[in-house]
Amino acid sequence: MDKVTNILMAGVGGQGVILASEIVSEAMMQAGYDVKKSEVHGMAQRGGSVTTHVRFGKKVYSPLIKDGEVDILFSFELLETMRYLGTLSPDAIVLVNNQKILPPSVTLGKDEYPDTIPGLLSARYPRFELVDALGVAQQAGNAKAVNVAFVGVLSRFFDVAEDIWHKAIAAMLPPKLVDLNLKAFALGREQH
Amino acid sequence: MLQKIKKEAILMGNEAIALGIIENGCNMASSYPGTPASEILSSIAHYRDAYGLKMHVEWSVNEKAAFEVALANSYSGCRSAVSMKQVGLNVALDSLMSSAYTGVVGGFLLVSADDPGPHSSQTEQDSRFIAMLAKIPVLDPCSPREAHDFIATAYELSEKYEIPVLLRPTTRVCHARQNVASGKLLKNKRKAMFSKDPARWAATPKFRLTLHKDLNKKLSLIASEKKLQPFFYKSGTSNQNNCIIASGVAYSYVLDFLTEHHLLDKVALCKVPMPYPLPDSFLKSITTKFHKILVIEETYPVIELQIHDRRNVTGRLSGHVPNAGEITPDIIYPVVNKFLNIHGKPLKQAKAGGQRPSLCAGCPHRATYFSIKKALPKAIYAGDIGCYTLGINLGAVDTCLCMGASINQAAGFFHSFKSTGSEAKPIVASIGDSTFIHSGITALINAVYNGARFILVILDNSTTAMTGNQPTAATGVRADGTSSSGLQLDKLLEGCGVTYIKTIDSYDVQGITSTLKDADTYTRSQNGGIAVIISKHPCLIGSKHKKTITVTVGENCTGCRYCITNFECPALVHENKKVFINPVLCSGCGVCVHVCPVHAIKVQ
Numbered sequence: 001m002d003k004v005t006n007i008l009m010a011g012v013g014g015q016g017v018i019l020a021s022e023i024v025s026e027a028m029m030q031a032g033y034d035v036k037k038s039e040v041h042g043m044a045q046r047g048g049s050v051t052t053h054v055r056f057g058k059k060v061y062s063p064l065i066k067d068g069e070v071d072i073l074f075s076f077e078l079l080e081t082m083r084y085l086g087t088l089s090p091d092a093i094v095l096v097n098n099q100k101i102l103p104p105s106v107t108l109g110k111d112e113y114p115d116t117i118p119g120l121l122s123a124r125y126p127r128f129e130l131v132d133a134l135g136v137a138q139q140a141g142n143a144k145a146v147n148v149a150f151v152g153v154l155s156r157f158f159d160v161a162e163d164i165w166h167k168a169i170a171a172m173l174p175p176k177l178v179d180l181n182l183k184a185f186a187l188g189r190e191q192h
Numbered sequence: 193m194l195q196k197i198k199k200e201a202i203l204m205g206n207e208a209i210a211l212g213i214i215e216n217g218c219n220m221a222s223s224y225p226g227t228p229a230s231e232i233l234s235s236i237a238h239y240r241d242a243y244g245l246k247m248h249v250e251w252s253v254n255e256k257a258a259f260e261v262a263l264a265n266s267y268s269g270c271r272s273a274v275s276m277k278q279v280g281l282n283v284a285l286d287s288l289m290s291s292a293y294t295g296v297v298g299g300f301l302l303v304s305a306d307d308p309g310p311h312s313s314q315t316e317q318d319s320r321f322i323a324m325l326a327k328i329p330v331l332d333p334c335s336p337r338e339a340h341d342f343i344a345t346a347y348e349l350s351e352k353y354e355i356p357v358l359l360r361p362t363t364r365v366c367h368a369r370q371n372v373a374s375g376k377l378l379k380n381k382r383k384a385m386f387s388k389d390p391a392r393w394a395a396t397p398k399f400r401l402t403l404h405k406d407l408n409k410k411l412s413l414i415a416s417e418k419k420l421q422p423f424f425y426k427s428g429t430s431n432q433n434n435c436i437i438a439s440g441v442a443y444s445y446v447l448d449f450l451t452e453h454h455l456l457d458k459v460a461l462c463k464v465p466m467p468y469p470l471p472d473s474f475l476k477s478i479t480t481k482f483h484k485i486l487v488i489e490e491t492y493p494v495i496e497l498q499i500h501d502r503r504n505v506t507g508r509l510s511g512h513v514p515n516a517g518e519i520t521p522d523i524i525y526p527v528v529n530k531f532l533n534i535h536g537k538p539l540k541q542a543k544a545g546g547q548r549p550s551l552c553a554g555c556p557h558r559a560t561y562f563s564i565k566k567a568l569p570k571a572i573y574a575g576d577i578g579c580y581t582l583g584i585n586l587g588a589v590d591t592c593l594c595m596g597a598s599i600n601q602a603a604g605f606f607h608s609f610k611s612t613g614s615e616a617k618p619i620v621a622s623i624g625d626s627t628f629i630h631s632g633i634t635a636l637i638n639a640v641y642n643g644a645r646f647i648l649v650i651l652d653n654s655t656t657a658m659t660g661n662q663p664t665a666a667t668g669v670r671a672d673g674t675s676s677s678g679l680q681l682d683k684l685l686e687g688c689g690v691t692y693i694k695t696i697d698s699y700d701v702q703g704i705t706s707t708l709k710d711a712d713t714y715t716r717s718q719n720g721g722i723a724v725i726i727s728k729h730p731c732l733i734g735s736k737h738k739k740t741i742t743v744t745v746g747e748n749c750t751g752c753r754y755c756i757t758n759f760e761c762p763a764l765v766h767e768n769k770k771v772f773i774n775p776v777l778c779s780g781c782g783v784c785v786h787v788c789p790v791h792a793i794k795v796q
Contacts, residue, residue, distance in 0.1 A: 013549075014777075022202070022369070025202050025369055026202050029200070029201075029202050029371045034370075034371065035202060035369070035370060035371055036335070036368060036369070036370045037202075037368060037369040037370070038364055038367065038368045038369075039367050039368075039369075040311050040312075040363070040367060048548055048549040048550070060370075060448075061335075061444045061445075061447045061448040061451065062441075062444050062445045062447075062448035062449075062521055063335070063364050063368035063370070063441065063444065064364065064445065064520055064521050065521070066449075066521035066522055066525060067521075067522045102765055102766075102767075103548075104548055104550070104760070106766075107753075107756050107764065107765060107766045108753060108756055108757060108766075109753055109766060143776065
């Protein structure tokens with residue numbers, strides 16, 4: 001596969017977006033790809049919008065994805081999804097975790113949180129999927145494993161062996177959390 | 193989990209830089225944390241232990257200290273690495289300027305990480321210009337892998353010419369990740385040896401002139417170093433009329449674009465690994481070889497400015513590339529398209545406002561700022577650099593200049609109002625513990641010495657939180673986890689001449705509010721002076737915090753949103769005309785109980 005695959009991961013600080021992107025990068029490297037990834041730290045990490053760009057293929061130069069070339073939008077939060085629609089390629093996969101985190105403009109009463117997002121997305125993107133990753137994580141035993149459960153859902157889109165994913169998860173998490181997260185991953189991978 | 197790098201691993205740029213430093217026989221590394229450079233030193237400490245090496249690794253109290261400690265190691269013939277963010281280099285600039293003249297014996301690697309954007313900084317300044325100002329060579333890596341590979345080159349260059357060498361990564365190199373192959377481990381076998389040479393190490397102005405002349409000679413030789421010359425990407429053809437010159441991560445974006453759109457035979461692509469010093473021959477001849485040249489670099493026009501004849505040169509200086517902000521693929525591609533007369537599709541812009549950075553739920557700083565705002569609503573709030581700059585969301589931060597400026601500015605406001613006979617206002621400076629140690633101490637001595645009066649609140653969360661919870665000189669822990677004696681803040685304050693010193697838990701809203709009012713009276717009293725309040729509570733991210741209480745909102749909540757507007761805790765959610773507490777986010781600090789005007793928020 002010569003073409004580079006571009007995944008844009010989006011969410012809100014604290015949702016585990018960066019860890020999810022580390023697991024995906026590690027898995028893709030173990031699967032033999034050249035991988036590049038970009039993230040932001042510091043001030044940008046304190047509860048604001050968080051994005052990471054993950055790119056893999058035979059050879060990758062740029063660590064950032066250009067607007068219009070995102071193959072998969074992997075979004076941890078409904079409203080965050082809407083911010084990045086302009087970055088998608090025409091036949092992009094839009095994978096969204098069905099969770100709401102209200103931005104300040106909504107909690108301050110200046111805006112309403114739109115309830116029409118899933119409808120808009122499914123009308124516009126044939127490859128849109130809404131997933132209850134939080135529910136999957138709770139089923140696995142801990143709501144905090146929502147990111148790994150969601151990676152499980154994402155893993156279905158790649159021809160990468162399950163044991164490679166397992167190794168990547170084990171490499172990125174403290175030993176005592178590995179079993180829980182493997183369970184969350186497995187449950188996520190079964191979702192349709 | 194100590195891990196050696198086997199053969200290849202996905203590394204963050206900062207980890208790749210740390211690995212390069214470890215592999216090249218460095219025995220001393222120092223730093224002060226700052227985004228995007230922070231992870232370099234912590235990764236060095238990690239690899240040091242994983243590889244079982246003997247090395248001195250330290251978090252210094254500021255960048256100047258870090259620079260000078262490491263410099264003495266290189267005076268002694270050993271290899272050093274000092275890392276910081278770009279604005280940190282301003283703090284170490286005095287040392288850098290002079291060290292370029294004295295030079296070094298053992299390799300001296302300075303890493304200054306730039307932050308185009310800026311994502312997490314007060315300026316977008318370009319450290320390559322500082323290299324030019326100081327007259328030292330600078331390497332500009334385009335990826336984590338190249339940053340790693342440049343370390344060996346930098347040390348060789350530094351030792352061959354006895355000169356400090358700057359490595360200038362940007363945020364997209366520091367915080368990009370990539371698979372990086374490890375190199376050979378060159379173990380340090382050198383012993384420190386300091387050869388006395390007063391004409392060099394303690395040069396008086398007369399000798400400085402000689403050193404300056406020597407430095408100029410070194411620079412002209414470095415400019416013609418074969419390994420570091422600008423070079424062309426091999427495309428197989430040589431009849432291009434146009435040329436794009438690029439350095440740093442911008443080179444990666446351009447190469448990506450030209451590869452993907454099969455344009456490498458239409459335009460020559462020139463990469464500049466060392467933007468300063470550039471050989472005169474290149475700067476003169478490049479414009480005679482091509483009809484048109486486009487320079488793409490971050491963040492200031494360092495290469496562009498050095499080209500002698502710029503009549504057919506475009507870039508940031510000419511305005512063809514935006515002269516501020518990060519250069520991303522979205523910025524570059526239309527610029528390249530236009531340069532090559534290709535009509536690309538205009539890009540859709542889908543930018544929406546929304547989430548903003550905010551202090552964490554349960555953050556002790558929020559409680560302190562709420563109290564400050566409540567006790568002294570009309571004060572001037574001089575702020576500083578750290579997580580607590582986000583006190584701006586609570587309306588309790590009016591200024592934010594640079595590290596340590598809060599105290600000097602509070603003093604400045606005091607003297608400004610007093611000397612003009614203006615109506616006095618309460619002045620409250622707030623500064624974190626790590627920032628206070630970094631550059632607040634001399635400011636406080638100056639303020640006491642010159643008779644300023646204001647309230648100083650030291651927000652002591654016992655860590656350097658914003659950059660990832662590095663220890664401070666007051667926490668009693670060093671970069672490698674060993675323990676140290678630990679600075680005693682109250683004794684330091686006494687030594688500075690402060691007599692009003694109160695320490696209160698940050699969550700004690702009533703205690704802090706009444707102390708602030710008392711402190712305000714003290715600053716105005718006949719024998720008053722500067723009042724210091726240490727608002728102390730550990731950062732929730734760094735400490736092993738356990739939720740001990742549950743807070744709920746009662747039926748009497750009127751939905752007035754006073755708590756959300758004035759306290760802005762992310763755990764407070766307004767839905768269906770009532771406020772709720774998000775139990776996942778809530779840390780159980782209980783401070784919001786004091787916030788609600790109708791006492792609807794209660795401990796369960």
